[in-house]
Amino acid sequence: GDEVLNTVNLVDREGRLLASYAKTHLYGAVDRKQFTAGHAITAPVELGGWKLGLAICYDIEFPELARTLALAGAEAILAPTANMAPYETVATRLVPARAEENAVFLAYANFFGREGEFEYFGLSCVCGPDGNDVARAGQGEEMVFADLDREALAKTRRLATHLADRRPDLYGSLTTGGEKR
Template identity: 55%
Template sequence: MRIAVLQTGRADLDGLAEAAGTASDRGARLLITPEMFTTGYNVPGVPERAQRAHGDWLDQVAAIARSAGIAILYGFPERDGDDVFNAAQLVDRDGTVLAKHRKSHLFGDLDVRTFTPGSGDLAVVDLDGARIGILICYDVEFPEAVRALALAGADLVAVPTALMRPYEIVARTVVPARAYENQMYVAYANRSGQEAELAYCGESCVVGPDGADLARAGSGEELLLAEIDPARLASSRAANTHLRDRRPELYGALTTTQENAR
């Protein structure tokens, strides 16, 4: 399956339609956008602009997916009662919602003052024979979150993100490590440009289960394409047996709170 990753700094559904059409014309089956694509991340008024999951943004993205014939994973602020979540929703090419994830690990003041943390739901769904999991930005920096998706059978983890400087190490080192240690593909869709004091580093990427880049962006706007190959995944898993060689009985301390651990 070919996938596409949209690196952009714009909150632009017309731009999404153009990218979806281009990606589909190039054979992509899935398009992944950055975190908080519909509004921007570090911008005023996000809570006021938040929508319910089945609101107008979904209608527009579903129409784009149907028109272009491509599944789309898009980031948006989700209103649910009094709560606002940093969310990402996967829409199939017929406009059907396949899955949604709410960011579970909130990074810094901006996230904490704006969003309610998600409950850590495991969003893993089938798309064209591939098992796809979803995380958002800081989530992927926690090995437990990615491992949980691996144990749930994910072949690809798609990560809308808003990674800013000076944290390039996440895109360059952490993401490849997550792909290798969990024997999966990881697609990391970052923002570009600048919002107020935040300068986004770009470097969106698709990394294979061997930890090697299949595609990597620079710092500007870009549309990446890469192949998710089941045969390559099976071969890598046969050679690198991390999941099979786990010893869960040794890891009980991972579920102990810091206070109890002390």
């Protein structure tokens, strides 16, 4: 069709496509001029013994998306992004909170440099299920590596029972659309 989607593909080491996800939350005019919003959240898929969920950029700023992936079994969420100044707090506060509130690893790979009118700040990171940094880049172009610790995931999930303690019977307004401000 005529739709242009901002899409991430997850491939295995042989190059086989395991999952494809199209960004569902468009950021302002900059996204809406270029893309059509994706229509669904992609279910987590297994790669290397881990169940991985996918998000793109602005998507991770919506707690419902990360929560949906966690409830579907994601142990880690991969979020390639091109987040620009002055929104550095997304990388430094929101991403760690998203990881902790869902007891998942969250890999946030951000662009760095200037493109057109935008200045991208880096700060790529991998946050653990306790919200602490496993690895973090500075404000520059860097490669980030992290080892995911399955025991740390299990321990966090034993201690932090947010997913089990939810009260979805109280959250109806989250799924009915509500009013846009």
